[in-house]
Amino acid sequence: MYRQIKLERYTLILAALIASLFFVSTFIFMSESVAKEGYDVNIMVNNSTMESNWGADQSTEILSFQAEGLCTGNGSYSKYLRISGFVGMGLKENTHTNEGRLINKNDVKVVSDKRWINFVDIVNNSEHYVGEINESLPTVMYSNEDLYYRGDGIYTNNKYVNKEGGISTKYRASRLIKSVKYGSAYVGSLISANVTPGRVQELILRNSTTAFKLASDSDQYSELGYRSKDECLDETYFGPFIMDNKIIIKRDYGISDEQNWLSCCYSERDSQLLKYGV
């Protein structure tokens, strides 16, 4: 069985191959609208001796998306899942199994919206650039996966990323029980840059939260990693191990944009975002 859904910059490919006794799968897809929002900015300042460059980009789509799936059966199985392009948030899953018994339950949800993006550029005498980007692009990504496998072998690799960093898990096993919950919420950013021919100063203030919960029982190989600009965590286990990990990252620069919610522009999507505290 093979299903594929494409949405401009959003791609979700869910492939499941069950070759034996029985198979149960449910899949729900909802999408309100698709529209690209964002920007790509590049600045160059030079004089006769020096040159400096600065850039910033952002990309998202206004949509509400939900996918649920349940797969139960005996046989071999292959799954590839990728979501990207929502203010840098994304997730990726790659799973392959040999003959065996599998139960896999998935729940993926993305809600994203735009309130505003404001830009200010000031150039003095063509040799000093000051820029500011103030954006409110509330976005929530949620993924919940429960997996049970017992058989001739499974390889599964998950990655969850946003603009600040990424979390990854990797397993190789003949017996695996895994439960992963990932939630990431982005409210907005205030980016400022000060560029002269000899210097670039950049300040990025983000309002975002990431929460990750992993519980697993594997008999061969387990790996958990977290990387950002300033933080790094790597755990690798060979042999039978039980893992129970939680990662929470919260960035708050203290400026609330709640007062900018206009009654005229309040939508069903906004209520879904508010449910997640965004």
Place this chain on the structure above:
Amino acid sequence: MKLFTLLLLFLTLAVPTASGDVCLSKTYYSGATVVHEEVFLHNVDYVNIVSSGLGGMAGISSGVSADETGSTFSDYITMKSNGGVIHNWANVQAEKELAWSREFIASKENSIGILYGLGTGNANAGCINPFATIEEDLTLIENIYTGTIQASSHGLGLDGSGLRLSEEDTDSGFEHDIQLTFADNWHKIDSEFSSVKEVESKATPVIYAWDTHAIVEDASKAGFSVNMRTVAGDRDVKMNMVGSTSMPDLLDPNNPPNESATIKPIKTEDDGHTTLEDLLNTIVTEELYMSFNVDL
């Protein structure tokens, strides 16, 4: 060591202090609309504000010469949407001063407008929409010009106005070419004006003004015109207009689109004495006008 210090001091002082260049390349996405702007600045102070919200996007920018030592700006903006592509540009080099502003609105109706002005210098500006192009080329010597260029999915417009009122006794003039491309045909008017000193006496200033007007309404109607008029002083004045088109049917075979006038100064008394009558005799007025109109 002392020599090294002196060398270092010399090198430090020898670093040129000319102002730099700034290039801004920015793309904004909002729904089905994409706005891309490319701005180059030399010796210019500049402000740009863009806001993107639920209803669309809007932006306004303006720039002005940082001083009187010469300035350059290039401002290219393209807007793509379901209604097609519209594009405005202005590329200006001024020996002294320049100023311009630009605004765009991307909503249910898309539009871009550029207003620019300069003194002595060169300019190339224009606008494009899915069915027409308007472009102007300018060379100015000791006069001032202001141009407004508007583009939307439904129409284009260009209005320009040049003027010399200064009492400064200097040579001046301009070359102004304007071209309209519409319905796979082109139409052009090249205008030229020069005012050159001929008499070594206190000259009566030459005063002149010219206007250009071009408009494209939907895909069925377009036209443009140039009007040039002067009050000549003690200078050799030459005015010239040449029209051309890829549609010969638009032209009257008995009256080709060439307009010109030459005004020679009236020589005053050799001793430099100028009577009131002499002054009045120097005031000669002349006006040239040319237009093209296309109705499909």
